[in-house]
Every structure is written in structure tokens, then in C-alpha cells.
Amino acid sequence: MKNRVRELRTALELSQGGLGTELGVSRQTVNAIEAGRYLPSLPLALRLARFFDTTVEALFELEAEDER
């Protein structure tokens, strides 16, 4: 699943560790989310969207193989 987390984070000139601190997760988790290796839970996805003042749908994009 594609996401815009890295794009929005770098636009704020925030480090992965800094974003992790804001969201209460580790830097490694932020890295895994940005790289698409980890899908955040719904509460974390909502906190991410709220932090970037956007919606979950705008932040995460379903890819063809994710569609059912």
C-alpha cells in the first residue's frame, strides 16, 4: 500500500524520530510505514492523518492487489 507519510513529513522538515515521538511510536516503525513494510493500525493511521491535518484516505492509497 502506497502512502504519503514521507512526503508530508519531509515537507514539515521533521525527522523520522521526531514524527515517532509525536505519534508515540519508534523511529523504526515510522521508517517501516514509509517504506510500506508495515501497515499501521486504524488508531495509528487516524493519529497520522490528524497530525498531518489530512484524511486517512488522502494519506494511504490502495493498490490494485489490495482491492477486493
Place this chain on the structure above:
Amino acid sequence: MTTTRTARRRNLSVAAYLVLGAAIAVAAWIGGSWPLAVVLGAFYLVTGGVLFWWAGRSGDVAALLRASGDERQRMLDLRATAVSGLAMGAFAIAGTVVQLARGEDANPYAWVCFVGGVSYAIGLAAFKLRG
């Protein structure tokens, strides 16, 4: 999670590790192998101290000790535990089969299989109820 709660959980995890190490060392002593008991006791004491110190400085080590950890670290721990359980279960089943084929007593492999099967069924029922 607050720093105090994390510190408390770290203390509990290390204490549990030391108690387990002490039990193993005492068992070795009771079994008559006092040099092994001393070595094991020292090993658990030293590694317990290292883990306590390291967990205070590394979030990953703290997560391994279950003193803290975000959702992804908890998921990794859960998956690793499942793989470990499957490996141990497979080993117990293989041991049971080999012992039976040899015409020998299948214990303790059979007991391990029994405990594994019952705990799996109980876990499944409990988590289904919780939703």
C-alpha cells in the same frame, strides 16, 4: 506509556529473568552439578544486569523485554513467539513419532504435544470470546 510504567515493567521483566535463572541454577545444584550451577547463576546475573542497563538506553531491547514497545514491536514479538511455538511443536511431534517408531516411551515429547494442543485450544476459545 509513561516513563515510570516503562521502568516498572523493565524491573519486573529483569526480575522474572533472574528468578528463572536462579531456578535453573538451583535445579542444577540439586541435580549434583554444582560447577554448572555456579556458571549458570553467574551467567544469568551478568546477562540480567546487561539487559537492565541496555533496556534503559534502547527502545528495541526494552521492547524485547516487553518493558515497552509500540504496536509494530508488539506485533513482531507476537509473530516471533508464534514461529517459536510452531518450531517447538514440530520438534515435539517429531520426537513423539521417532520414539513411538523405536518402540520406546514417547514422554516427555508426548506431554509437550498435549500441553501445546490444549493451550492452543484454550487460547483460541479465549481470543474468540474477546473478539
